[in-house]
């Protein structure tokens with residue numbers, strides 16, 4: 085179950101939003117009564133309840149907005165219990181002073197917006213002893229290890245009393261999703277995207293749609309994407325949509341792992357028994373020492389974007405490489421992976437000299453294409469080109485260099501710089517293939533110009549979905565439901581597909 089947290093300054097708005105949440109499918113709502121700016125009118129709030137509720141008056145010290153006196157707060161809590169609210173939130177230090185009454189269930193909570201204390205077990209024990217039906221701990225994670233400890237403590241505690249462990253902040257987002265696997269009776273979510281009540285809190289919509297939260301069970305296998313930053317990643321929505329489509333018991337979460345902290349972070353998370361990882365910037369090279377086996381593409385490129393974990397053995401793959409070549413081969417009219425590639429002797433100009441440009445250049449050289457690399461920094465282009473064994477052309481000559489395939493491997497044109505393009509319109513000639521590796525937006529200025537000039541186009545979304553589909557098959561051994569994955573990307577990018 086997802087508990088939707090609502091807090092408004094006015095009774096009327098709060099009640100309206102509660103109704104909207106119920107209409108949107110919320111099964112439980114937390115009323116953050118401390119957000120009300122006028123005298124709290126319990127009768128008005130509780131006379132007509134669209135869903136069961138958690139009644140919460142959060143103090144300032146615990147991240148709430150209650151500024152009234154403590155006696156008044158405790159009185160309101162008692163009155164709410166007498167009015168028969170379904171759950172009441174009682175901070176661990178006051179819980180004992182509020183006796184159990186009627187059918188109201190007691191959530192005994194501990195909040196710490198500054199840090200995750202060492203003695204979580206003691207805090208949880210204290211909460212359990214305060215006559216808790218549910219224990220809730222929400223602490224700020226400063227490291228992946230903090231977040232891991234919160235979830236792990238909650239998992240252990242849930243063996244005796246259902247426990248919700250939430251690590252706040254960007255490092256703890258996964259705890260808000262995986263709690264369900266480890267016995268949490270519910271997780272908290274925002275409703276209106278402009279209002280979040282705790283750092284890292286996901287929205288009701290995200291939890292339902294991107295994470296298929298209600299499908300998670302204790303048997304769900306756990307997969308993740310690791311990177312820094314990671315909040316923008318489309319991978320969770322795409323893989324969870326595919327798991328759901330095939331009815332697989334699996335869940336896929338984002339893991340923010342700071343640069344330079346890869347090995348200790350993954351070690352600390354080993355208890356999650358991860359089954360597979362998508363790896364994105366900045367960890368694609370740093371992950372290599374942790375792999376026991378690698379495929380040919382990882383070996384050659386020294387970069388890995390996929391880890392399959394089986395019986396404790398970590399195997400690295402590079403599906404970016406196969407995806408880029410596959411989408412190009414299809415665009416040129418061949419089948420991906422054919423021995424006699426349609427790319428042989430095709431003249432290709434690649435803009436950029438970073439990770440994606442290198443990956444694609446390498447693959448194209450191996451396929452027998454005539455590859456030239458160009459970059460705003462000419463020296464860098466020359467260096468990377470010589471490493472890969474291809475030509476380089478000066479940035480100034482990029483629009484006049486003849487080619488069959490033009491590839492944008494730079495970030496120029498990426499959201500929010502929608503009007504930018506790395507080449508002028510004259511660079512596009514009818515019949516050419518134009519491939520933009522950017523996926524946000526799908527329809528970049530580069531691709532718009534290419535289409536206007538009758539080029540065949542390949543988008544970053546095509547490549548993203550294909551690398552994810554290849555990952556999915558490596559993870560599960562099943563054919564990927566590509567259309568569903570594509571739909572998930574379109575939904576996330578806010579595009580209606582035709």
Ligand code: SKM
Pocket residue numbers: 309316317318319320362363364365389390404551
């Ligand atoms: O190679 C991919 C990776 O598999 C996932 C990803 C993402 O989630 O944003 C981006 C690329 O690096």
